[in-house]
Structures are given as structure tokens and as C-alpha cells.
Amino acid sequence: MSSDTTTAQEALTFTDLGLSPKVLSAVTDAGYTKPTPIQAGAIPHALLGKDVLGIAQTGTGKTASFVLPMLTRLEKGRARARMPRTLILEPTRELAAQVEENFIKYGKNHKLNIALLIGGVSFDEQDKKLERGADVLIATPGRLLDHRERGKLLLNGVEILVIDEADRMLDMGFIPDIERICEMIPFTRQTLFFSATMPPEITKLTEKFLHAPVRVEVSKAASTATSITQRLVKSGRKPWEKRETLRNLIKAEDAELKNAIIFCNRKVEVSELFRSLLKHDFDAGALHGDMDQRARMQMLANFRDGKLRYLVASDVAARGLDIPDVSHVFNYDVPIHAEDYVHRIGRTGRAGRAGKSFTITTRADTKYVDAIERLIGNKIEWHDGDLSTVTESEGEESPRRGRGAPRRAGRKDEDRKDRGERKRDRHATRDETPDAAPVEQPVAEVADIAERRARKDAIRSENERKGPGSRHEQRGDARPQRDRPGRHRQEEDDGTVGFGDDVPAFMRIVAKV
């Protein structure tokens, strides 16, 4: 009986949804014939001008579920100067850029003006596009409001408003901005609203800003795609030990490893690990929010194009980014919030492909690992090979310590748990680390110039922030305290979390009831 729905959905093709011929032809050219559940559920309503509340994780085909009907509806009418016809809000710059790419791909038969309003780049070009009249405006909230305050932007011509990744916006403290923006747009508009989870703050927002929305919900499963092999890897807790563990792990996986994202919890760690990997001749790039925007884009593009094999990243890359075919995810740090784990490893094992994830774990991480296992409802197996002891027992790459020379040389392994270890941790400053490479460090052989430049950019932009009074410190304290109630509540929620960007196999079978 429930299989009715399944077969009905699976039989559905894009031609059944009411999209225009121009859009359909672009979809066909892109190689798609069958809509995903969220697309099948949302597109017909969106085409009728109804408000849609889409509850769907990244990776369910969500973006196309608003891009395609919007393109169809935009075929009538024209944009006027400084008065965009549609507006899409995204939480991060990369996601905004990704949505723009979707509009370009599916809008190739349309002559639409698309403007991307994100921070970190100059206003000039954005201003020009607004002046020319934008059919589609894709923005992060901060830069959008900035443009508006400068009087370059009128929002009262917006016919369709899309709010994407609403729960993440909540998490990032964007909700007040979102409310302000919603209030600037005429209530006659159509609103398409997407969120992976529905915490109370988000429900309140939808009650306030949506009119009789059609609710389309894709899946409630709080699980990780089964095509991902997950392993925990023991490591010493000192940075140089973790780096060594990671290198050994990468080498051990070499045969199967096509490319990998390596997640760190903090931006400084991203920088350090990135430089360390370059020093060890790994073909690596870096991505985090304090890098300048050009370097961010370039790194991502190079990784996507296969010019970089490794991407060291903060959680800016954990959700939503569409990087097809990542074979490995390494968690250099165990994520502090369990749901981030699911997002991170969801970068691999997509579209039914096999993927592997390894999480480097130290003694201090146990409770976070426990929380992750509770969330995914599974124990994660330990990796077979014992990579963690190599360094400690052989001591070959241990840092030279100034005083107290080779404290542990000749000592028995059983000593490992003694107090000396803890004390040593505190002394392990960055200077001691053997491979925190200086910035001028010659870069490993690089295939092409673009890549070389991206790396330089990244190093430079990292470097600009180095030294005393670095931006990390300044920002941390200077920023106004933002309440983010979403975080705490979400943990004890139903635990609904996201997957990769392609639809995992088990989600193609429509979630019902």
C-alpha cells in the first residue's frame, strides 16, 4: 500500500512537473530525467505561486527544487534597475556561489541577469549588475543589507523570495537579519523556505512570513549514508603526533584515495596543517573563512577540478558544498558538535558511490565520539592498523626539545600514561613542532600555474592575519555576543541531520508517512 507512493514518484519525470520547455531542455542537457522527492514535491506548487516549506537536508536536490520553477516563472516579465525580481538568501558565500552556478546551468536558455551579492569582494561589479537590473539576486545577508543601506537596492519589486538553510542561519545568528529583510519585501511575494530541521525559532519564522505554505518533507532519518565506511583512528594528542597519524593514514589509503577533505575544528589548525602537508609534499589546498575570497574560490575550484588532491578545511566546507566524488574524508579533529560529523562525512559516499571516512581520535575526544555514536545510532569501528604508536616508540620525528633533552628516550612504552605526558603537552608550543613550515617553504611540484597562485594567495591571506593581534583574537572578543539558542536545543532534538549533496541511494526510495 505504501509502495503506491514509491512507484508513483519513481515513475515521475521532469516533463510531468509543469516546467517550461526552456528549463526542461537545460535539465535534459544536464543529464537528469527523474526528479528527486523534494523536487517532485515542491516544483508543481512553486510553479503555481504557492508558498513552500521544504524540510530537506542538503543533498536532496533541494537547490534545483527552487531554481527550476523560478526560471520558469521568470520567463514572463523583465527586471528594472535596482529592483531585483527574485531574491535567494544563503548562509555562506560558497553556497551562494553554488546557487549562482545552478542558475547559470539551468538558465542557459534564458537571458537572465544574475547578481551575486556576497562579502569579501568589491562592491563595484555588484553595483553594476544591480544598476542593470537583476532578475535573480543571490546573497548572503550581511552584504545584501549593506547594499540596501547604501541605497543601491530596492526590495519592493521582489516577486519570489527564497530562504535556504534556515536552521543554519539560525545557528549563525542571522535570524534578525532575515526578519529585517523579509519585512522589506512586499507580502504579495511568494516565499520558498528550506530548512533541514524545524526548531521552534524556525517554526515561528515560518508562521510569521509564510502564507498557507505547502509542506514538503523529504526524510527524517538521522543516519549516515550506508555507502560510507567509517573508522576511528587512535592518535597521540599533540599536534605533531596527529599530523603524523594523518600522513600515515593518507599513505596507507593511497591506492584507494582519489581525493580527500580534511576537516579541522579551528581556522588556525587549518592553516598549520595545510602548511605542514605542503612541506611534506602533499598536494593540498586550504579553505576557511578568514582566507580572502579569491583564494577561497580558487581553492575550491581547484579541488573540484582535481588539481588539488587534498583540501584542508574548516566547517565552512562541511555542509551543502557540491563537490562530487570525494573518495575520503578525514577528521583531523573530532567535531565538537555531533551533527557536524554527519555533515562532514556526508561529503563522501554520495550518489551511491563508496566513500571512506577516518576520524583521528585522542583520549580527550572520548565524550565527543560517544555523542556522535549516539546520534548516528551506531558504534564506529576502530581502524585496524595501529598508526598511532609509530612516532612515540621510534621517536624519529619527535620535536627537538630545548631543555630536558630526549626525555622519553629509552623509556618503556608502559610509561605512556604517566604524568609527564600531560606536562609535556603544555610545553609543546608551536615552535617545537617540527613541521610548522615557514611560509616561504617551497611548495611541492605543482601541475599548473593557477594552482600555484591559489596556494600563494592562501598563504598570503593567512599570513596577513598572522602575528600578534591576529584577527582571530580581535574578533573573538570584539564581536557582540550573539545568542544562538538553536544550538543547544538541536542536540536533544530528533537528531535530523544532513547527507551529501547527491541523493543517497536510500533516499531515492521516497520517504513516506
Add this chain to the structure above:
DNA sequence: AAAAAAC
């Protein structure tokens, strides 16, 4: 113990 976003 973090990260993300406007200048």
C-alpha cells in the same frame, strides 16, 4: 574547545 557573516 569552533565556525560562519559587513565594513
